Amino acid sequence: MILCVLFSNRAGNVLLERFHGLPAEExxxxxxxxxxxxxxxxxxxxxxxxxVASHKSVFIVYTVTGDICVFAVGKDLYDELALMEVLNTVTSSVKDVCKKAPSERLFLEKYGKICLCLDEIVSQGSLEHTDKDRIRRLNRLKPLAES
Known part of the structure; x- marks a missing residue:
């Protein structure tokens, strides 16, 4: 299960987070x-x-793109390799939405669109979509059959 996808700036301020299957106290x-x-x-x-890091039998893969740090946390089936796919899909979608490596300001301007992308990529703790074009079409709320 993908436990968390989190975005922060380089100073450590959380910009966006999605938790799955974790109680509020954790x-x-x-x-x-x-x-x-x-x-x-x-x-x-x-x-x-x-x-790559691990903590309490949980895997963590993280990177920085522009001014934004992106974390993917998973366990069980979502080991380092699976989380790499999640991380690559998330970062490429964010760059696609922002049209370049995002600054904190640009990330916050495109916040709604980034949330839609994240919801299409990770759903209830599972990786749903990895194709950037499909994610883009789903965010425009157009049928997938249209080009």
Missing amino acids: RLHWRSFLVKLVGENLKTARDDEVF
């Missing part, structure tokens, strides 16, 4: 743990450099 723990990773690793990271 969410604060994960949020603070992921933000702590930002302070340790991502401040000097290059764009699209990927990092």
Whole structure:
């Protein structure tokens, strides 16, 4: 299950988060743990450099693109390799929505569209769609048969 997809800025402020299958009391723990990773690793990271970590038998894959840090947290079937696919799909969709590597301001301007993309990619803790064109069409609410 994909437990969390979280976006933050390089300073560690959470911009967007989606939790699946985690009780509310555990969410604060994960949020603070992921933000702590930002302070340790991502401040000097290059764009699209990927990092892997594990914590309490849970896998974490994270990267930075532009000014935005993206985290994917999973367990069981969603190991490092599966989370890499989630992370790649999420970051490419965000870049597609923003038309470039996002700054914090651009990310917040496109917040609604990014939320729609994220909902199409991860649904109830499972990876739904990975095709960027399909995600784009679903966000426009057009039938998939149209081109």
